[in-house]
Amino acid sequence: MANMIQNAKDSIDALLQAACVKAAEKGQLPAGAVLSGTVEIPKDTQNGDFAANHAMTGARALHMAPRKIAEALAENLDLSGSWFSSVEVAGPGFINFRLAPSWYADVLKTVAEEGEDYGRVDEGHGKTLMVEFVSANPTGPMHMGNARGGVLGDALASVLDRAGYRVWREFYVNDAGNQIEKFASSIDARYRQLILGEDAVQFPEDGYQGEDIKELAAAFRGEYGDSYLDKDVETRHADMAKFGLERNIPRMQADLRRYGVNYDQWFFESSLHESGFVADTVAKLAERGYTYEKDGALWLKTAQILTEKLLQAGRKPEEIEKLELKDDVLKRANGFYTYFAADIAYHRNKLETRGFDYAVNVWGADHHGHVARLTGALDALGLDGEHRLHIVLMQLVKLMSGGQEVRMSKRTGKAISLTNLLDDIPVDSARYFFNSRPESAVLFDLELAQRQDNENPVYYVQYAHARICTLIANLAAEGHALPAHADAERLSDETEKELIKQLAALPEEIRLSARDYDPSRINKYVTELAGRFHRFYTVCRIKDAEPGLLEARLKLCDCVRRVIAISLAIIGASAPEKM
Numbered sequence: 001m002a003n004m005i006q007n008a009k010d011s012i013d014a015l016l017q018a019a020c021v022k023a024a025e026k027g028q029l030p031a032g033a034v035l036s037g038t039v040e041i042p043k044d045t046q047n048g049d050f051a052a053n054h055a056m057t058g059a060r061a062l063h064m065a066p067r068k069i070a071e072a073l074a075e076n077l078d079l080s081g082s083w084f085s086s087v088e089v090a091g092p093g094f095i096n097f098r099l100a101p102s103w104y105a106d107v108l109k110t111v112a113e114e115g116e117d118y119g120r121v122d123e124g125h126g127k128t129l130m131v132e133f134v135s136a137n138p139t140g141p142m143h144m145g146n147a148r149g150g151v152l153g154d155a156l157a158s159v160l161d162r163a164g165y166r167v168w169r170e171f172y173v174n175d176a177g178n179q180i181e182k183f184a185s186s187i188d189a190r191y192r193q194l195i196l197g198e199d200a201v202q203f204p205e206d207g208y209q210g211e212d213i214k215e216l217a218a219a220f221r222g223e224y225g226d227s228y229l230d231k232d233v234e235t236r237h238a239d240m241a242k243f244g245l246e247r248n249i250p251r252m253q254a255d256l257r258r259y260g261v262n263y264d265q266w267f268f269e270s271s272l273h274e275s276g277f278v279a280d281t282v283a284k285l286a287e288r289g290y291t292y293e294k295d296g297a298l299w300l301k302t303a304q305i306l307t308e309k310l311l312q313a314g315r316k317p318e319e320i321e322k323l324e325l326k327d328d329v330l331k332r333a334n335g336f337y338t339y340f341a342a343d344i345a346y347h348r349n350k351l352e353t354r355g356f357d358y359a360v361n362v363w364g365a366d367h368h369g370h371v372a373r374l375t376g377a378l379d380a381l382g383l384d385g386e387h388r389l390h391i392v393l394m395q396l397v398k399l400m401s402g403g404q405e406v407r408m409s410k411r412t413g414k415a416i417s418l419t420n421l422l423d424d425i426p427v428d429s430a431r432y433f434f435n436s437r438p439e440s441a442v443l444f445d446l447e448l449a450q451r452q453d454n455e456n457p458v459y460y461v462q463y464a465h466a467r468i469c470t471l472i473a474n475l476a477a478e479g480h481a482l483p484a485h486a487d488a489e490r491l492s493d494e495t496e497k498e499l500i501k502q503l504a505a506l507p508e509e510i511r512l513s514a515r516d517y518d519p520s521r522i523n524k525y526v527t528e529l530a531g532r533f534h535r536f537y538t539v540c541r542i543k544d545a546e547p548g549l550l551e552a553r554l555k556l557c558d559c560v561r562r563v564i565a566i567s568l569a570i571i572g573a574s575a576p577e578k579m
Helices: 004-025 066-075 101-117 144-162 178-196 211-224 233-258 269-274 277-287 302-312 317-322 339-353 365-380 418-424 427-434 446-450 457-477 494-504 506-516 520-539 549-571
Strands: 050-052 084-090 094-099 128-132 166-173 265-268 291-294 297-300 328-331 358-364 389-394 397-401 404-406 442-445
Touching: 004 050, 004 066, 004 084, 004 094, 004 101, 004 506, 066 084, 066 094, 101 494, 101 549, 128 144, 144 166, 144 358, 144 389, 144 397, 144 418, 144 427, 144 506, 144 549, 178 211, 178 233, 211 233, 233 418, 265 269, 269 277, 269 339, 277 291, 277 297, 277 328, 277 339, 302 317, 302 365, 328 339, 339 358, 339 365, 358 365, 365 389, 397 446, 418 427, 427 442, 427 446, 427 457, 427 549, 442 446, 457 520, 457 549, 494 506, 494 520, 494 549, 506 520, 506 549, 520 549
Parallel strands: 128 166, 128 358, 166 265, 358 389, 397 442
Antiparallel strands: 050 094, 084 094, 291 297, 297 328, 397 404
16 A cells, blocks of 8 residues: 655655765765665745755765755756656755655545555554453443543554554453452342341442442342342352343443444453463463462562563663562462452463464553553563553543533442433544543543534534535536546645645554554544645635646545545544535
């Protein structure tokens, strides 16, 4: 797949290398001169569309002033048949290139020919990659934090797919451990309160207090009556946890499907325990000498593992000592494995058992302390967690309504559920707003997300798409069908050029989004694309344009339509034809 911006940069480099050879043959540069440098798009394109620094980087080796080198290169450049119309030397030795009409025409040709695949790059070289995201405890409704993680994970998976990775989406269901016991005890307390009265049964201090727990307790009593009142605690909790999970997990799946998030697999933590894989993983760590017993529990030598890594990275012992690294319990004195032990086993399952080349996790920022510990444990297992595991940490969501922050707490039952959010906010708006930079907190403005005007950025982008669809339909009705071919070199207005440059930028944005694990770049990209289209549409007449130019502008509009649709699909938003 073509990356026309990178292709232009590569072409400039090749032209400069050829010019260097010619200049050396003429004696304008030292014999055998070799130059290397970078080609960038300058912030101010008044003096050129691309700027090369080859003369400046080669000045020391050639013992010449950069400006003199640049002038020799410019004099020997042969632009015939290239994508460039002119070149000039600027400042201390920059070599500026201006694009020729042929490049703009080839961009539109590439967009049209590649169709739905436009923007794909081969950054991943077919490597397998799992993106695990949301993975919320199944102890209550999906909430606003899960809403953000769902979009970031899903959009990131789409970006990585378009960047040439073979992507697998997964939800890790924490259906074992302390939170499930807390879940069961909360249902149990509400169940007994329904029978004996609220004053007769004390609710657990750290229990889940949401209305959903009361509803589960009422449903359990509706099915089993008062028969569980005399059963032992272990039986009550086991059956109530099973009852609650059998209802909560399908609801979570339905909420996420409504949100446009679908997984290749829902992986259950309990399967790791039942299969003995957690025990086997801990045994492997013990075999490698990374565990010890203390106070009846089995511990991982986390501090030793991380210290060794930091020393290898060049950190000083006194610096490491200030970090106060601590070891972690893998198996409690009561014989139960910790969540950390299960998490290590799960990631071993990803990288070793199922053989994914890489694993990417989207976690809340409150998990930042867990990153180094998990990576270190994988390194201790010989799985190269340092390079094969990447954690995307996302900040919290701040919900704004009427200019005021709405406080949320899952434990106290005051969290806004994903279901309630999507009852009030269109899915497209939710997905667009939540697909922001992971390291930045989201200020989610309920009123703005509901607005149906250009103040709402997703509406602004979708309106550009719908506007183009309407334009194409109206012109077709008047006899101006979308042309298979058009003379795109006639597109010479600056708004046309800027619009085509933005079309050309998608492959690079995909590459950078994948490299940085930051799908929010696509939001910025498509918003800018819509803005450039609206400016073009205001300046350049289409319907009344002369023959030839009308077809070229119509072709340009169709290419913009295609790329907006591709970009919105990556985010997970729709591209409506009418608004």
